[in-house]
Amino acid sequence: MKIHREGFATISLVFLVLLIINGAVSYWFDSPALTWSLLAISVVFFLFIVSFFRVPARKNTEGENLVISPCDGKVVVIEEVYEPEYFKDKRLQVSIFMSPANVHVNRNPISGEVKLSQYHPGKYLVAWHPKSSTENERHSVVIGNGKTDILVRQIAGALARRIVNYLKPGMQVSQNEEMGFIKFGSRVDLYLPLGTEVTVQLEQVVKGAQTVIAKI
Numbered sequence: 001m002k003i004h005r006e007g008f009a010t011i012s013l014v015f016l017v018l019l020i021i022n023g024a025v026s027y028w029f030d031s032p033a034l035t036w037s038l039l040a041i042s043v044v045f046f047l048f049i050v051s052f053f054r055v056p057a058r059k060n061t062e063g064e065n066l067v068i069s070p071c072d073g074k075v076v077v078i079e080e081v082y083e084p085e086y087f088k089d090k091r092l093q094v095s096i097f098m099s100p101a102n103v104h105v106n107r108n109p110i111s112g113e114v115k116l117s118q119y120h121p122g123k124y125l126v127a128w129h130p131k132s133s134t135e136n137e138r139h140s141v142v143i144g145n146g147k148t149d150i151l152v153r154q155i156a157g158a159l160a161r162r163i164v165n166y167l168k169p170g171m172q173v174s175q176n177e178e179m180g181f182i183k184f185g186s187r188v189d190l191y192l193p194l195g196t197e198v199t200v201q202l203e204q205v206v207k208g209a210q211t212v213i214a215k216i
Helices: 005-028 032-052
Strands: 066-068 073-083 089-098 105-107 112-120 138-144 149-156 163-165 178-182 186-192 212-215
Touching: 005 032, 073 186, 112 163, 138 163, 149 163, 149 178, 186 212
Parallel strands: none
Antiparallel strands: 066 212, 073 089, 089 186, 105 178, 112 138, 138 149, 149 186, 163 178
């Protein structure tokens, strides 16, 4: 298992802070029970932070007629909606909620050309809130390949306050390559053409780069 490059600074900072806190408590309080309890809590917290930035080795699912899940999480929305940012018409929305325990790397669901890559500042409503797609901090990407155009929207949640996206308009990208990262709980929305055959169900747990979300 690898650690994502976005996590090195955070992990180092957390380690330093925990080291200082444990050292200070050990120095100022003559209590072995308190010292060992704090050390145990610190180790658990540190391992959680390291785990959050993990990038597990996986065998990817690929196919030019397949839409692959851009992230790990649970499917919380499958519905027909109006998409106002790029398509400005009705689309089929599939939303995946990512808990803090999920892998938070985001990947390209299809191969193609990046037609839009746009960041939007916003609120920090809980990621499963219906208005989070349009009111929260978010980053929208449209990838097109001649067969279809798909909008992928990374959405910050109540805990996720930093969205990272590496794509620029005009780039040629490959399916399952990394497109970005969201820190500490979040959501990813997919907007597909009406009539697309969705192959997942509500509440289904999906894995990025592996689970087939839909067939084009």
